Amino acid sequence: MDLHYSKEYLDFEKEVKAFCKKYDGVTFTDASKNPLASSSSKKKKIQVTRSEWQKILIEQGYFARAVPKEYGGYGGEPDILKSRIIATEFSKAKTPAPMGGQGIDMLVPTLLEMGTQEQKEKYIKPTLHGEMIWCQGYSEPNAGSDLAALQTKGELIDGEWVINGQKIWTSTAQYSQMMFCLVRTEPEAQKHAGISYLLIPMDSEGIEVRPLVDMTMKAGFNEVFFTDVKIPETNIVGKRGEGWAVANATLGHERGSLAPPDAIMNRLNMLIDLMKQEKLDGKPLIEHSIYRDRLMKIQGKVMASQSHALRLLSAKLNPGQDVKVGKMIQKLVGTELRHELEGLAIDVMGEIGVLYEDSPHLRDKGSWQFIYMYFLGLIIGGGTSQIQKNIISERGLGLPKEPKVQGAQ
Amino acid sequence: MDLHYSKEYLDFEKEVKAFCKKYDGVTFTDASKNPLASSSSKKKKIQVTRSEWQKILIEQGYFARAVPKEYGGYGGEPDILKSRIIATEFSKAKTPAPMGGQGIDMLVPTLLEMGTQEQKEKYIKPTLHGEMIWCQGYSEPNAGSDLAALQTKGELIDGEWVINGQKIWTSTAQYSQMMFCLVRTEPEAQKHAGISYLLIPMDSEGIEVRPLVDMTMKAGFNEVFFTDVKIPETNIVGKRGEGWAVANATLGHERGSLAPPDAIMNRLNMLIDLMKQEKLDGKPLIEHSIYRDRLMKIQGKVMASQSHALRLLSAKLNPGQDVKVGKMIQKLVGTELRHELEGLAIDVMGEIGVLYEDSPHLRDKGSWQFIYMYFLGLIIGGGTSQIQKNIISERGLGLPKEPKVQGAQ
Amino acid sequence: MYFGLSEDQIFFQDNIKKFLEENSSVDILRKIAADDRTFAKDIHDGIVNLGINGLLVPEEFGGLGLDILFAAAISESLGYGAGATPFIGSYVMAPIAIIDGGSDKQKQNYLTKVASNEVKFGVGFSALTGARDDSEIQIKGNKISGRSLFVLDYEYATHFLISDINGCIGIIDAQANGIDLVELKTIDRTRNVCELILKNVDFEILEQTKNSKNTAEKVIDAGRIMLAADSLGAAQNMINKAVDYAKERKQFGRAIGSFQAVKHMCAEMVAELEPCYALVWHAAHAQKHMPNEARLMACQAKSHLSDVTKEVAKKSTEVHGGMGFTDLLGLHYWFKRIGLNRQLLGTPERVREEAALLQLN
């Protein structure tokens, strides 16, 4: 066990700290329409556009580190520890993080691996620079956990894909220039075969985006309807009918990133503060031993998940290290724990805990209720907890798959 | 809602109270070998044999109430409310309850419904009088929750059943004169068909009873081995190959009786006493709010289960009343709750809680650890919690059965 | 011996369920949540037409003279249908307070008007049930000052019934001087709560509550049973919806209800919720017939139902997959109703602590 950084990384840490200091209080001149962008600090020292900020970060090697220079990246070696240092120092100093989103997190890696030269050149740079926002078109109303059942149809007619159907759960669709999308192009093929991975400009004729209100009362997602939408034949990644494999390369990516462990530690600290401030029968909640015991239980789980994240990080740095099912459990454990934590905060506040939106007496901008519900959504989304348990038991533990069902496809 | 007894029942209650007073301190001259018999009180006023006691109870109509006189019963109408009054008053006055056991609870109802005239005459009376103890031979090592997979073989040779095979989980086998047993008699038939219900004298040649030690370190169960055991052809209940239906009539009976709700209330009161007596850091546990909160949570569940039992009783008395899935959940809820309750007692005692057998400092004769483990056995036995959930969801809620598996029988 | 709801009670429940089924679809709930109050008003009027306002008012004052068990049955059906109407405060807690704590004159005056629907009460008791922000209510002579933080059923209120921390209960006219009414917004838009900031407002103290907490305790016990019953109904509806969805929705070529994981979630919900019926009914029955156990059972009904229904709300949403999270099916209106009930009149921990102290003293 060695939790220290070597000199190279201690130096890098210093460098990042200096960078953060230099850009302390940086703000953006363009209010980004992308809700995934970090909010900025108050002191108005340096002003840049979001896109300029992306470029500054890339230049430093703080973002898109391993993406080749020719596609707008830094062109270096990937370095997990440096990524971690950047994340930690940026978070500490409240320096705006680079933009995230499905284009950067999922499409760029996919194109790098499977895109044509032309696609790489056309899409990666503007995506990294925050000038091209993407949304993901995988889920459909009748294909939730069962992606292979998707029905949106693409026909190749006169050198164009003609697309008809419907997607759901497309976050950021209303801000996006592009969608990467799974479409059934070979209707005769078996379920997993016959799907292709297409790139669709969102301003194409025949696309309608309808906001999808969820239980938080926000429209965090959308439905997207396609009626005879036409796109060029070349807007396909990988071969016809191989979209399933193309998409799967990035699905794994998503599952790991849903519940970042640093966030939960911040949230736990907020909860502790809340319990010091809120009073019941004249005494701060933190001094009520029953509530405190619930807090301590959650703290134990949070500490375990924090330590576990370190173990996973270490396994990335030391490829010999076996993390067995350690990675597969992250989504299940992380989302359930976060939901539980937010739920305790609600109980801690009592009646105040049910206030919402812009109500008087609201604590922490109503974030506890919002995130409590939002994480119920995450428990379900991106593979429900039930699907996660299937994955853990079958792929992780080698338990036999459910036998094929008579009559099912 | 009317929780009062009518005059008939108030009178009956008085009668039972008077009976209990008359027999206050009754003891048995024969120390029964049957561990299911109630233990007797200290004051030695009236002495009877166990069998005499059974006869006294039957004469009063306090036991075997609905069994016809010709088979040794009281010959009256069944009356659930009277049964309840008897149980309550006997429990209050510590009057010895009638003997229970699988012969009385399961075999007698089965014979009454499906036995031949000869079988009824031969077996019911001595069973009710406690002179003939029975054990149940259903489970086998390779047929736990899946009874239809049983393999013990019975062949009809020269007018005798010749039995070979093995049974497991036969409680009281070592004290029993008889076993009622499921045996595969038509090997060609499909799983559920081909099984017959046989009555086997335990002193037959070729039977070996081996005690089966369980996690409580007691031999609460046995394995029974059959090698060319021969019994008369007439020792069959119902027809050849119809044993499954015969057995199923009584299986339902067993599930309801595993976790009687009165017992849990007594146990909860013992736990409260324990928490008043045991001290941690100089303060009784009942004053430690974290432990007390766990106690209150369990009390809430116990109160719900007590009230629920009243509702089920009421539904028996008022056949129009719909208890929906109310009955099906009893085994699942009752066993899990009891296990949880016993577990709290162990935590309450801290280190003392792990003491066992005849250790110094033991509290309540070590019953908390014993029952904690024993109820884990009950959670598993008689249909695991998993099987219970299948039953509730399929039969109770009408959810579709799991589709048939390709290749399975 | 009969343990359960009577035919009359079930008939009344069915009427309410039917009314809400016809008049309070998810589309209507969505409009109410978007603050379109005309729909809420229609629902309230319809429910009052069924007679709930006079439910607990004794017959001598023009009411139906029914008991808390009857009210619990109704509360259950309101929870089942997510009825956007005052009930627990206006028509249960308020009449009980006046019946138990009022002078003959006060009873005559107010109960008659509750029965005739001239007077409607908003009810503020959180000073007694663990309010997180100190209420600082002070009663001086016939005046009251301070804040009552979580006043239930205020929307149509002509009067407010407020308790201080000692269980001294009194009535103020909604039109009186010195009242500042601050609307609060909660997750649950089917019921309304407000804060009252009071400055030297005329206050008519209920005669029997001047030196005794007894009335206040009875009112809170009844209120807690109503909340438990409301959550019971809401949770049952969520289970029913989950079971129906599991039968219809297909994934991987089969109904999701044929997957053991989904089946077992449904079974677990039912196994937890089913015994709650008996607990709620028993606790409600106890208020009239088992005085020694009445308080304990009310506490346990409230806290146990809070925990069970929280779990049901989560699991039944999960059974629905992504659709459970959307507003399309509107499952969340029940989820939030359960969420509000949990926190009102004492959180589970607080209420269990009360239950423990009842038994220790």
Add this chain to the structure above:
Amino acid sequence: MYFGLSEDQIFFQDNIKKFLEENSSVDILRKIAADDRTFAKDIHDGIVNLGINGLLVPEEFGGLGLDILFAAAISESLGYGAGATPFIGSYVMAPIAIIDGGSDKQKQNYLTKVASNEVKFGVGFSALTGARDDSEIQIKGNKISGRSLFVLDYEYATHFLISDINGCIGIIDAQANGIDLVELKTIDRTRNVCELILKNVDFEILEQTKNSKNTAEKVIDAGRIMLAADSLGAAQNMINKAVDYAKERKQFGRAIGSFQAVKHMCAEMVAELEPCYALVWHAAHAQKHMPNEARLMACQAKSHLSDVTKEVAKKSTEVHGGMGFTDLLGLHYWFKRIGLNRQLLGTPERVREEAALLQLN
């Protein structure tokens, strides 16, 4: 940066696991449980031969000079194999007490003999960790009187290390006058505990512990981490057994591991237990390298592991169906080991309370 066990640590673990696999089958455990102590003695000797007695003793006194993380790795493997040997008391808590609390002379005297296996300690600290029966230990000058209720690893002990409620720790010779040793029987027959009733027994106080609780706290922290690690290993073994059984055992014409209900129980166990490795290692590492977080992490490792492994013990037994309940497979030896660990050196509630107070003060 490397988070995990070193090759040396894993090698040592594997040696212990291998030794126990070969020498401590369920048949052997059954004999030990039936009080056939020769088998226990063989196991203890074998484990000592692997070098665990000198593990924590500094090299200058003839030991291996390893740290608490190393000890945790070993404790995990002993839990995995249900090793019927003293460890936590004799070879972890005792040396730490002497290293941290002893005078130079005491260190020289006792640590050397621990390393050479001449001296073996039984350890009694429950006066400090929430003993239910008051221990009434009184230290007067060089004499100790009173009761130490749960003394660990007493079986081969030549000496006892006892703490009073103030963390004053001292040594008594097992042969000294005035000692009444009462054997206690617990559910777990793989480890032995006793009560010591002391009347004016010669008591050699560890120099640094006369006026400071520091040493006692370090000893308890280390002991708790060892218990957590032991339960971790035991629980992992139970999961492994359950998964193997689920693959082999057939019911209804298919392996039970193909049923979603069984699969999900296994997945839930793994999801709970897997992060516990990192927590235990991190907590052990913190004892040397992160003094500010050392105590908190030890508390959380102990209480969190107690709760997770209790659930694993239950579920893995359930996966085995009826066979899990029998002595035939012997799963219960691990079940009970987890059960004992849970209660030693503070129940989860008690330990979480300590964790909270650490952060509040």
